[in-house]
Amino acid sequence: MRNRNILYATGFMGNFFFERGIWILYLSSMGLSLFQIGILQSVLSATMFVMEMPTGVISDKIGRKRALLLGHIFLIFYFSVFLVSTDFWLFFLGHVFYGIGLSFISGTDQAMLYDSLKEQKLEHKYGKSIGYYNALVITALALSMAMGGFLSELSWNYVFVAGIVTQIIAMIINLFLKPPSIVESGDEGVSSIKDIVGEAKEFITFNGAFRFLVISISTFVAITSVFYMYGQELLNQQGMSVKNISLLFAGMAIIQAVVSILSPQLADRYSGKKVLIITFLTIGFLYLLIPINNIFLLVSFIIINCMFEAVGVVSSKIINDELNSKTRATLLSLISLLDSILMFLAFPLIGFLAGYADISLILTVIGVASIIISCFTLFKFYKIKTLHSNEKVKTNI
DSSP: OHHHHHHHHHHHHTTOOTTTTTHHHHHHHTTOOHHHHHHHHHHHHHHHHHHHHHHHHHHHHHOHHHHHHHHHHHHHHHHHHHHHOOSHHHHHHHHHHHHHHHHHHTTHHHHHHHHHHHHTTOGGGHHHHHHHHHHHHHHHHHHHHHHHHHHHHHOHHHHHHHHHHHHHHHHHHHTTOOOOHHHHSSTTOOOSHHHHHHHHHHHHHTOHHHHHHHHHHHHHHHHHHHHHHHHHHHHHHTTOOHHHHHHHHHHHHHHHHHHHHHHHHHHHHHOHHHHHHHHHHHHHHHHHHTTTOHHHHHHHHHHHHHHHHHHHHHHHHHHHHHOOGGGHHHHHHHHHHHHHHHHHHHHHHHHHHTTTSOHHHHHHHHHHHHHHHHHHHHHHHHHHHHHHHHHHHHHHO
């Protein structure tokens, strides 16, 4: 359990993003338009799209510990660029560093946690463990977003310096991780990048159900993440100050942390499938309420983003149960890659359309469409899984 506790600590310190709740407002204050901001977010998504698979393969090759360290180093580069930049193209470079850093960490932390538990025959505790891990991550975001609003009133430089300091602390804690032997050596290991890619490709080719699961979760995560980011602008248009927006995001994060802890218990009691379907349908209904008035917009925004966390925790358990240790980070990166593709397309599109239509209406239409796709593909995943299970039973008989 030592690795799990160290991961808890590094995940907590590594997610103090003081600019997270106000970065769009910062870029706006620097004179960038919503379209330019959408382009920068697309740069981030494009970088993650390009780097997700390579960093996942690298993680499986060099080990989770080194991959996490590289991720924190690139995040320090990102904060450093924002600290000295006032130019669009430097912000462009900063988002490239940000994307590479997130790609190294994305999936690697989950793979490290799952394999550390699996090594001790405790993989059945992954659902509860990832719930607590996500809760700590969200708590860090809550604290940092709350502090970010106050730091920005003193100086925006303090926001980015604080980010650099916490990433350095996360790196130091990360040094105490012990790579799981189940991945690093023995028959469970793979000897080359070619082997890793080959096994991942074979898994995807012969696992049709998994493909539908990936589409379902990635569509939901990507579009809800876009909604979360553009929410800063929505709330600002309603007259909320930068400080109040950061406090609201911090308050939501606290609720998300609670949801993260409770979600595995709900999944154990009612099944992950039921939790995901009920969450999808509830969020779809809330999207329809957004254009009505400001109160419905605010309430829907808060509830949607709080329920979002339940999908992340529950789907993580379902996905990891489908994978093997040898290519776990690679295949988890594949999921993040699809997230990145969808966000790459959605961010500039919404930024462009916002110049011609009400942004709340645009987000509602795209949000409802994402829920329809997620529900359909999730049902397809479970249908194929059921058919395969029935075929195995008949074969055994």
